[in-house]
Amino acid sequence: AQTVTQSQPEMSVQEAETVTxxxxxxxxxxxxxxxxxxxxxSRQMILVIRQEAYKQQNATENRFSxxxxxxxxxxxxxxxxxxxxxxxxxFCAYRAGTASKLTFGTGTRLQVTL
Amino acid sequence: NAGVMQNPRHxxxxxxxxxxxxxxxxxxxxxVYWYRQLPEEGLKFMVYLQxxxxxxxxGMPKERxxxxxxxxxxxxxxxxxxxxxxxxxxxxxxxxxxxxxQPQHFGDGTRLSIL
Numbered sequence: 223a224q225t226v227t228q229s230q231p232e233m234s235v236q237e238a239e240t241v242t243x244x245x246x247x248x249x250x251x252x253x254x255x256x257x258x259x260x261x262x263x264s265r266q267m268i269l270v271i272r273q274e275a276y277k278q279q280n281a282t283e284n285r286f287s288x289x290x291x292x293x294x295x296x297x298x299x300x301x302x303x304x305x306x307x308x309x310x311x312x313f314c315a316y317r318a319g320t321a322s323k324l325t326f327g328t329g330t331r332l333q334v335t336l
Numbered sequence: 337n338a339g340v341m342q343n344p345r346h347x348x349x350x351x352x353x354x355x356x357x358x359x360x361x362x363x364x365x366x367x368v369y370w371y372r373q374l375p376e377e378g379l380k381f382m383v384y385l386q387x388x389x390x391x392x393x394x395g396m397p398k399e400r401x402x403x404x405x406x407x408x409x410x411x412x413x414x415x416x417x418x419x420x421x422x423x424x425x426x427x428x429x430x431x432x433x434x435x436x437x438q439p440q441h442f443g444d445g446t447r448l449s450i451l
Contacts (some may be wrong), residue, residue, distance in 0.1 A: 255437050267379070267427060267442035274437055313378055322392050322434060323369065323381035 224249045226316050228327035235304045236335050242289075243299045243330045245314030253319030256290070256297045261329070262310040270312070273297065301332075309334045338363065340430050341410075342443035349418050350451045357413040357446045361430030368411045369440055370403060373425040385411060391434075415448075423450045 225248045235241035247256070258270040273281045273290050280288050285305075289298045301308055314327040341360040349355050361368050366387050371379040384392040385405035396403070400418075405411040415422055425447050429440035 257439065259442075264444070265425060265447075266444050267429075269439050269441070272437075272439055319437075322367075322384040323395070324371075324379070324429075324440060325381070326378035328378045 224251070224316055224318065224325050226314055226325050226327040228314055228330050230330045231328075232331045232333070234333040234335060235301070235308075237304055237306060239304055240300060240302045241304055241332065243301075243312050243314075243332065245297045245299070245327055247295050247297065247314075247316050249295070249316065249318065251318045255317045255319065256288075257315040257317070257324070258286070258288070258297075258299045259313045259315060259326075260308075260310045261313060262307075267313075271299070304334050306334050306336075308332060340365075340428055340441055340443035342426075342428050342446050344446060345444065346447050346449070348449045348451060351419055352417050355415040355418050355422070355448055357415075357426050357428075357448070358410045359413070359428030359430075359443060360410040361428075362432075362441055365430035365432050365441070367431045367434055368405050369429045369431075370411075370413050371427045371429065373427060373445070375424070379427060382413075418448075418450050420450050423448055 227246045254275045256273045260268045260270050271283045285302045287300045311329045313329045315324045368385045370382040373379045381395040383403045400416045402414045425445045427445045429442045431438045431440050
């Protein structure tokens with residue numbers, strides 16, 4: 223069974239600084255996709271970034287980028303130039319290529335301080 | 337283009353009552369997924385439906401829970417004879433196809449509280 227592990231329950235970053243959130247996963251599949259979702263206090267689930275396992279190039283979306291290490295089964299999220307609006311729960315998620323469901327980690331709560 | 341619409345946003349039920357949660361997918365999306373989020377936890381998959389068909393219900397409790405996605409109208413998650421442990425946020429997501437690379441777009445969730 224696929225599992226997703228987020229080992230940092232909470233992280234804190236100062237405004238304008240950079241922070242990295244960790245995620246590891248376990249799978250025997252070769253075709254899969256990885257996602258980071260943001261859940262602010264409003265409890266919406268907002269897609270931040272996604273990565274196809276077959277792509278070696280790390281995905282980037284503005285201030286958000288990932289470090290995808292396929293052999294190590296690691297998928298960390300880097301947030302650059304942190305803003306107050308980045309404060310939220312961040313969930314890492316996995317989806318096998320042929321599967322329907324997303325498997326989520328337990329989340330990392332990110333605080334952004336002045 | 338409206339997003340995934342869930343209603344109600346909040347639902348309060350007494351133990352033993354029935355809860356009905358509704359989800360209208362994004363326009364053009366025919367694949368619907370339901371997830372449950374217990375307090376301070378991540379989302380857990382419950383069920384995946386296409387129009388008129390349940391495709392994967394491996395995450396659904398065997399009793400009291402059911403889901404449907406009729407030809408016309410929203411998808412419904414139904415919980416019969418609710419208990420305190422059913423208190424959670426229930427999220428619906430939709431996608432245009434089953435392809436694993438297609439991101440699932442989430443609604444704002446329904447927060448179910450059981451008195």
